[in-house]
Each structure stands twice: as structure tokens, then as C-alpha cells.
Amino acid sequence: MDSKILIIVPAYNEEQAIVNTVRALEKFVEYDYIIVNDGSTDMTKNLLETHQFNHITLPVNLGIGGAVQTGYRYAVRHGYDYAIQLDADGQHNPEDLRHLVSEMEKRQVDMLIGSRFLEKSNYRGSFLRRTGILYFNYLLRLIARVNITDPTSGYRIVNRRVCEWFAVDYPVDYPEVEVIAKIARKGYKVEETKVEMNARQGGVSSITPVKSLYYMAKVTFFSLIRSYI
Template identity: 60%
Template structure:
């Protein structure tokens, strides 16, 4: 362990972008990293192995939640003080890692989220995606009283207390919004800072309009349940 920060990179069928993502991370950061290969069916595993990238292989596809919880369990076991989620598709800019780390290290926060909307950035998403983000922003305000402009952003850093929480309990799929409800109920302190998001560097997003509708319904249902119980 060379750092007290672990960058967790969940990867499912990311053969087109995984090498570029890791190389850019290594060239711009001194943080440790681990790729969680989530049962990829393409050449992701072979690329990770042949390049001797740090990684763990899940035997089957567990979804983003299962992959991230594996990473949090690894971070807890290895004694890391902080863990950061970094997408394998290149959308998250590693140059923002230091800003996320400094914000949580020097201020009293449990989670810091990299946001596309807390300040003006170059991000341009589809109308449907922006509607979904605004929908969850309003849902969080109503259910938890917190104002998170970019609740679906996976670019986030957490401290060791939250690492422990997520190691024990983490939603299986589409976890980003649901865990914010969970943390807000337990009075964890959350902040957003500006980051730049890039276009996917390769591969294909698994989120279709139908899956997005399912995502919104599922997250709303479970968030309502959490807010009541």
C-alpha cells in the first residue's frame, strides 16, 4: 500500500477504454487503485492480466453495486482511509482526484461528490438524462432534506466510516441515489464540488431508456421505504 487512498474502478466489458483509463490515472495520481472486473464477457480480463494492472475478477456479473461493494470490502480490509469511485469508460477525469481528496481530507465531510452542475461545466447531456437528474435532485430534497445537484454522479470519495457502511450494506444496482438517502438518514455530511465529465472513451453504455425508467421507479420505491423505516 503506497497511499491511504484507494481508487476503485468497476469494469464490465470495457476493453475499448480500460487501458487508457488506468494509464491516465497512473500518470496523474499517486493513489493506489484496484479494478473490479465484473464478469466481463469481452477482453477486459485479458487486458488487465497482460498489462499487470491491479485487479480482482468477479466470476459472474454482479452489477455496479456488487462490483463497488467488492471494492469497498477490499479498501476496508487493506486499511485505506479513503476510497474513490472512478468509472472505467474514461468519463471521469483523473485530474479531479486531488481536488476530491483535498476537500474531504481537510474539511469535515464523509462524502464528496464530483458534480457536473454545482458550477458551470462543459457537460452536455441529453434532455432525458438531465430530466432524470433533476427528478432525483427534487426527490432527495423532499425525502432527505439535502440538496445534491448531481445525485447520479458516481465520481465520489468517501472516508473510512462510509467505507465500513458500504462494506456491510450497498444496493445491488443503480446505487448512486439510494446510498445518498441512506447516508442522509444517518446524518453523514455530504458535499459537492465541480468536476469535468468527458464523453465515454469507448464501449457502449448499458443504460437504455427502458432501463432508465426502471431505475427511476426502483430507486424511488426503495428511497421511500428507507425514508419511512
């Protein structure tokens, strides 16, 4: 296994979880990581500097899409073969990293998504979240002809070809579902593999009911427009 692999960790106000998350990542010496501190207003920046973690601090908050894209630009610039997105809040289990990489290398797909729902797992989201996930599953089946059981999962690995795309074109907010629709419709191979997810270690979820509706409407609208026109 000699692929060059980068783990991209977007972080916004993650002072409670960031150190544990990176410590867990550092056990995987075969992978590099980059934390993208998205203009956090808490102690995240200080913690990253104090511990000398490999990080980029954006001078202002760009939103999740802008932060993740910074990671993809970094991956392209440094010639990584694969990039893995992993949340800073501890929800994504680093123990699944090797599984993601080996499955990616075995299946030779363009994007492999870590799914909570492919097999029975311990994850239980709220009713609203599960409804949203089901809705996006149908939407993707309809417009991109892919069956993704966990389309909002941020835990995913992509190859260099997709990295190069994302480095120049990545939605600013709520990017997860939209990018699946985009790349799947262009003929890129998107598949899933089972992962476990934990409850978040700190911080609060940024998704409120109103935001969920906006999320669903926005993704539907843009996926349709950008896929068909």
C-alpha cells in the same frame, strides 16, 4: 497529505477504455487503485492480466453495485482512509482526483460527490438524463434534506466510516442515488464539488429509456421505504 487513498474502478466490458483509464491513474503515484472486473465477456480480463494492473476479477457478473462493493470491501480490508469511485469508461477525469481528495480533507465530510452541474461545465447529457437528474435532486431534497445537483454521478469519494458501511450494505443495481438518501438520512455529511466529465471513450451507456423509468421508480420506492420504515 499522508492519507491512504484507494481508487475503485468498476469495469464491465471496457476493453476499449480500460488501459487508457489505468494509465492515467498510474500517474498519481500517491494513490492506489483497484479495478473490479465484473465478469466481463470481452477482452477486459486479458488486458488487465497482460498489463499486470491491480485488479479483482469476479467470476460472474454481479452488476455495478456488487462490483463497487467489492472495491469497498478491499478498501476496508487494507485499511484505506478514503475510497474514490471512478468509472472505467474514461468519463471521469483523473485530473480531478487531487481536487476531490483535498476538498474531502478540508471539508471533513463523509461523502463528497464530483458534480458536473455545480458550476458551468462542458457536460451536456441527453434530455432524458437531465430530467432524471433533476427528479433525483428533488427526491433527495425531499427525503434526505440535501441539495445534490448531480445525484447520479459515480465520481465520489467517501471516508472510512462510509466504506465500512458500504462493505456490508450496498444496493445491487442503480446504487448512486439510493446510498445518498440512506447515509444522509442517518446524519452522514454529503456534499459536492465541481468536476469536469468527458464523453465516454468506448462501450455504450447501459441506460435505455425503459431502464431509466425503472431506475427512477426503483430508487424512489426503495429510498422511501428504507428511509422511513
